Amino acid sequence: MVCEIVAELSSTKGKTYGLYNSGFINKDVINANFQKGYHLIEALKTNRIIYSKGISVQVKDFAQYIEKNYVCLVTLSNSKYWTYRYEENLNGIDNAIVLFCLPENAFKKDGALHTFLGTDTELSTKRIIEYYSKRW
Template identity: 55%
Template sequence: MSHTAIVPDHATLRNYLLQHRLSLYYSKPVLAHIQTYMAAATAKGFRGKVVDLAEYSDCHRTTLGHFLAEGKWDESVLQTKVKTDSLRQVMQASRQTAEPLFVIHDDTIAQKTKPSSQAVAPIELAGFHHSHLLGKVVWGHQVQATVVGCANLSLIHSIELYDKTKAHPDGTVYSKIDRVCDMAASLPLPPHGGYVLVDSWFTCPRVIDCYAAAGYHLIGALKTNRILYPQGIRTSVQDFAAYIRKEDVRLVTVNGSSYWTYRYEGALNEIDNAIVLLCLARAGLWRTKSPACVPVHRCFPGDGNHFCLLRQSLAD
């Protein structure tokens, strides 16, 4: 298979690794393998297979596969370097441009074809997870990723497998919410304000409070059954949307699509004060007695199951 390299040559990658003093932690063979993986992963047509890696190495593909499975090296050192360098670059960009920092959390499932009960060699840390995209439980790895950005700069901060077996000292499961909150505590104070973008899984009081303490506002998706309290009346977002009048909304256009937007500020369950932005399709909205809300995943963070955003209301 033909590849087109994005990184010019291995010397560029080698200089990058030496610049970060990784030679103090890894042997020359380990650095050579890391260099191979970086060159292959940044090439056009990379499929994530060992056979693709072999095209960028003098070693046989079985050697590369053995290193992935049995290699003795501490990957946390490399992960720490990536996290530190990504934050350093976006902080520098924020100071130079006076733009706010952005932190994006998301998770996905790398689905596998066979469960471990049917596989000859079970895959480590694979398990059954509910896929919101497919609407069913699938077998595979659940990956949690974080991206940091500022202005036109966007960098990977971390990509980690979610391990259901990991637990706190008291025996409780170390959840995805725990990981996000721990990351919030480790982030630097944004010099010109900061925002964290999440989907509905992470839109909860605990994550909001952790990021508020770190100096960040939260913008996240909400499910249609989330409870609001307009005028003190308990109702779901879906039911409340049916009573929105045309004179209560404003028309906005995002990515060529137009939406009516309604701004609610008030209480949610376990949240005293928040701003909820409801976005409704422009076409035919008030032609029926009960207007329907539509997903806005093309415009805002979140997937097709969500249609509104939450941002914590912080006093300036």
């Protein structure tokens, strides 16, 4: 159904982003968006598997290895988030981004992690969060 909706959308001249909640993205949806020239931004569930350097790992397990000296603080409106940007070929997408975000006062606290998948590697970390926050 998602692929059918995307197929009905107009193609654009500038960059366009499909914004998805977790669980909507699969190979068919990715291809449907790419055929229209759209980039994707999707929330990822923390139990989602990524393949880091060919090794299968859940996003939440990968996050446990992120140290504070590897993160950047990003301000969005009145909120601040620790962010870690991981960029690699992921699950059939060439050069994708997995963005790890934690509220400023919740670094490595259980249940605080939010993760996003992005296909536009030129888009800044702050813009990915901004765009996703406007999905509704």
